[in-house]
Amino acid sequence: MDAEATGLTFRDATDADVDALVALIESAYRGDASRAGWTTEADILQGQRTDPEGVLQVIKSPRSRLLTVEQGGRIVACCQLEHRGEHVYFGMFAVSPGQQGAGLGKAVMAEAERYSRDTWGAGEMHMTVISVRDDLIAWYERRGYRRTGEMSPFPYGDERFGVPQRADLQFELLVKPLV
Template identity: 80%
Template structure:
């Protein structure tokens, strides 16, 4: 396994196909079951779409950070500047590389950019509350559960097709100072 440090860069429109494949493979379908971040038992369908990814790439207050190894995108995350805080989302690590520390490196780079580049004091994210293993991973990295919940957008297939009726998002927050 290649454990070399990844090369970080902002995504461009030419990365679209690779990003869509990576994000889908990390969360949905049988390919996602190779890793531990799969949502295949709670959601079906697409994790995102080309329009949503392009919007992030083109937005002046966002960046879609990619991590490359050997010229291949192996991880990504969305960062959005929201005044006093940054929002972290669309986090994907290739399922075959999960559990080897790459996710920690990407998260640390995202936090560094938000803190040093945008001078924000906090990072916010929302996680499906049923994903206890994922929430625990974030808690080990300094994020705290807020108890603030937001309903899952049932009926909006661009977020996926729910396989359960109890899905909701919880806000997690981490101070960056």
């Protein structure tokens, strides 16, 4: 998906985008609206995925960039890029449910990887994915990410990250070289 051919605009998020970004992220992962796409977490997590404070914190951080993607004047995707020395952490990735499966996610990842390599000189992209999300992990693997087996605990009891519907949630680190 060529950004120019599809009318995509990539830019940094601003304070004025917070409400639209929270709505996008929530729609991509939680509740019935998320079921229109394939990235839903509605069966494993309920409650919120993020909140205005969390989004604003990423926007304001000097080490982060919240890449915002517009099409036709509407925000349709986003991702967080956090510069961590030799690597960049990729998170808060959301694509509007109605546009999932059409190549938009691939275009966002390609731009995120290009920016991280060319602007920050990062050698790797890191991300964490809930380890039971087999379809999502497979999608990342097709894009060159590899499972590390390195796990970190899910923040059970902290409803800022959702209300787990299972007792076996944990995050797995995925890594991709950017060279």
